[in-house]
Amino acid sequence: MKLQKPNDVMLQVSMRVITLFIFAFSFYLFLAGHNNPGGGFIGGLMTASAILVLYLAFDMKTITKAIPFSFTTMIGVGLLIAVATGIMSMLFGYPFLTHFFDYFLFPLFGEVELTTALFFDLGVYLVVVGAAMTIILAIAEDDK
């Protein structure tokens, strides 16, 4: 059978919009973290799924061009960020991984809780995105 050029204009156009929403929601989940359902792991998985949808709609080359860094490097950076938050508390003389939080008043947002645990979550987020994408792409590339 002759392979036809796929007609996926609808998919590509709609995905461009939908991924924005998925990204936004995953970022919300990431920030919701430590007090509500959410956090780095779930946010990371959802971001990975958003990137994956892009891979489905477009082809590999386009997306690789759009995302110019390797996902394995992302795992390394994520691990370093996570462990760095632990080490920061060591530098101030507290036990490893001690976390702090306080409430700040911002214009427009009102009172916001800021925590150091967020940076740890950021590390987890990067590791999860990196690991999920590495696994999926490794399996996808097997076809060739």
Add this chain to the structure above:
Amino acid sequence: MSNLVILPIIIPFIIGAVLIIFAKHHRLQRVISGFTAVGMLILTIYLAFLVYQDGNIVLEASNWPAPFGIVLVADMLATLMLLLTSIISTACLFFAFQTVSSDREKFYFYPFFFFLIVGVNGAFLTGDIFNLFVFFEVMLLSSYALIVHGGTKYQLRESFKYVIINVFASALFVVAVAWLYSVTGTLNMAHISQRVAELEQTGVINVIAILFFIVFASKGALFPLYFWLPRSYYGPPAAIAALFGGLLTKVGIYAIIRVFTLIFYHEPTFTHKGIIVTIAGFTMVLGVLGAVSQFDFKRILSYHIISQVGYMVMGLGIFTPLAVAGAVYYIVHHMIVKTALFLFAGATERITGTTDLRKMGGLIKTHPVLAWLFFISAISLAGIPPFSGFFSKFPIILAGFQEGQHVISGIALLVGLLTLFSMMKIFSYAFWGKQKHTSEQAKTPIGKLLLPIVPLVALTIILGIAAEPIFQYSLLVSEQIMDPSIYIESVLKE
């Protein structure tokens, strides 16, 4: 509170993460990992010295007080194991520099190597039973990656079994932890120990104890759960096999020793002198019989791991200070000598291109230094004085006779004889006899390969000649772990 205790866990962690980023620069990877390994060696020596001088160091991670948060406890046993880990990992790493091909290096060999160390060090240091599970998983996940590293057909087939048995054992581990938690209501090991002492070790707690024993026995390759070991350790390159052979099963044994001296020590006639000693006997005999029947360098060594793990558990089972000190000494001796022997297997494989003993011969003529260094390690393993093997078996067997455990002590002596027989089999096949490798192979230079092994051989000689101070140290370790109140007081500060 001292953050020093966390360093053996986070330094390899950071280096592992950095090495992921520099995965494609293999020279840079070697430099970074080499310096880290040596740095870890210095750090663990310092830590062991500090604990020896000032007593246990405890860190309450995240500043949550025990028993609510996770604690890290560096006592004498833990720091001794840390020190051994860094000695072995340094030797294996420098051996890997010369033997692991650069293709494999690029596929994240060094990051996984360091994450394995993270898991092992974490398992030694943690004072929380669920955290112990977590670090076991860190160690196992890295070991899965390392054991299939290179991806030959044999490796994939055999490591599948390795993965299956370990995943199953990990599931059992979680069940055991959950059960223990439902009975005692805590996960902190010191706190569990207190609660178990209050509850008295009867009925359900004995069942949980046996469940933990089964879990750690399958990780530590005890009878009847050792079948995965000889075949899966045969596949990977010598540096990885040496690291696994020296290190991984001993983490399981460490966990058995920790759990059965700190938590489940109230019914020694049932758990220790009954079950553990019986299992130790079977493990020793069947392991050594497996070794005697083999004709492959690496396989003989792998079967010997099994039989010698039996000695360590036997020392614990007899459960007197002398016997436990013997077990500790045996772990020290075994980790060093076993790693050296696996590395020798790698060096001879480099020369002859095979590990089949029937295809080797006459190495003593072409490579005399290799042959005599191997000879020292081999008779040390078999327990010939004045090397470390003799001084580590002696207290265990002596304590066995003192306690009236004549059968197991007799078995231990017989197994020592068979060990000697199979080590001499390797020596006479591979090193004596007619030269079977070509004259080109005979010119293979191995001086550089021997460099990482020589310190290990020197250590086994030192451990034998300086047996007195080192045995005093193991006796201190054993007295400390036989008295759980020291551990509990340092954690809960009562």
